[in-house]
Amino acid sequence: MQILFQLKKLLFILSLVFLFSCKQQKKEKFPDITPIKQGEIEYAKGFSIERSTNGITIIKITSPWPNAESAFTYALISRQKLASISLNKDEYDAIITVPVEKVVATSTTHIPALEALGVEDKLIGFPDTKYISSQKTRKRIDSGLIKELGNNESINTEMVLEMNPDVVVGFSINNQNKTYETIQRSNIPVVYNGDWTEETPLGKAEWIKFFAPFFEKEVMADSIFSQIKDSYLEAKILAKTAKQPPTVLSGAMYKDVWYLPAGKSWAAQFLADANANYLWKNTSGTGSLSLSWETVLEKSKTADFWIGPSQFTTYKSMSEASPHYQQFDAFQNKKVFTFSSTKGDTGGLLYYELAPQRPDLVLKDLIHIFHPELLPEYQNLLFKPLE
Known part of the structure; x- marks a missing residue:
């Protein structure tokens, strides 16, 4: 009887230990989300970031493309927290474990x-690697470390599925991208980057803070953007x-129609x-x-x-395209400047790649053109005079 009593007592204690252990390992289903501190996103309008007290980062993209009718919400969970947190997948467009180790990007602005x-x-x-101008990334392409995926409208999904990236950073002009839908159905997260929809130079540049949480580099991104902002404002x-x-x-002109930036662009x-004094500064539209x-x-x-005469890089090519160009004083006085002559090794325009991330360099180029006395030692990087 004494032995039986001791066995029952031992079983009772073990059951308590097991029950307590189960309670300790139970996953949190309702993370306490707290808004990001005011001021961390200063200029960008197309995304927001919220962080929870238990390690979840929520990124909401409100402007993936112009006039988007719905937002996209992504949950980022640290690998260390993955075992202890469970999220309702229906509440998010994608759930990504961070830091990501393999990423597919789709725009040179990334x-x-x-x-x-x-x-x-990473x-x-x-897609279309030929448009990438950065020498650092081109070396990785030439070494076979970055695969060519076709073009953005019809990415080679078979290659993407075989590579099995942790995330695809997508770029789209609307919500009709069947390629991304195919990738998502294969349980590869697709997140939309809408940096190109921002209307201000610093707003575009601040999208570096969108990338940072995927690699747990938030502090670095804040520091980088702060330097860019200070340089631009100075x-x-x-x-x-x-x-x-x-x-x-x-x-x-393109087919007898002259296209130029609207006043709020x-x-x-x-x-x-x-x-x-941009002569169309008072027009509406972005x-x-x-x-x-x-x-x-x-x-x-x-x-x-x-400034910015489309794809032209020489006065001769402009004259051959249309004799009307010769009637402008800026043409006659050789005061035409373009970013189309600054190209990467495979013909990609560096302006489209770098300008959104480094608006301070664009601004200094323009100041040196308009007011050379203010930056006498500066060497233009993107805008060059026509030949």
Whole structure:
């Protein structure tokens, strides 16, 4: 009887230990989400970040493309927390374990952010690699470390599935991307990056903070963006000291229609911050304007400078394309500047890749063009005079 009693007592104690252990290992299902501190996202309008007290980061993309009707929400869980946290998958468009080790990117604007964070070695696939200009990433492409995936509209899904990345950073102009749907059905997370929809230079640059949580590099991203912001704002203040803002024309013709930046666009903001009088600064819209060449000539024949004449890199090619260009004073005075001549080894335009991430360099280029006395020792990186 004494032995039987001791056995029952032992079983009771073991059952308590087992019950307590189960309770300790039970996963948290309702993480306490607290908003990101005010001021951490200063300029970008297309995304937000929230962090929980137990290690979950929630990224919400509100502007994956222009006029998007719905937002995308992604949950990022640290590997150390993965075993103790359970989330309702129906509440999120993707749940990603971080830090990610293998990533597929789809826009050249993603490359500078990855390189700045020191995680370019995590990039394993990219569509249209020929458009990448960065020498650092090109070396990885040439070494076979980054696979060519076709083009963004029809990514080689078989290759993506075989590579099995931790996440695909997508880029899309609308919600009709069947390729991404195929990838998602194979349990590979796709997250949308909408940096290109931002309307301000610093708003675009701040998307480095979107990339940071995937690699647990938030502190580094904050520091990088702070330096870019300070550099940009210092240049902007310097530009204001110029006594005479020059008048500026932009754009060029395509099939007899002249396309140029609207007054609220990203490009127009650069010109304003460089203390230039962009002649269409008072127009509405954040995209481009479509005008006749006669209308443009009437308003800007005597403009001091011509910035961004489409793909043209020489005065000869402009003259051959249309004799109308020769009527502008900026053309006659050799005051036309382009970013189309600054290319990578395979022909990609560095401006499209680097400018969104480094708006301070764009602004300094323009200040040096408009007000060379303010930056006498500066060497332009992106904008160069036509040949």
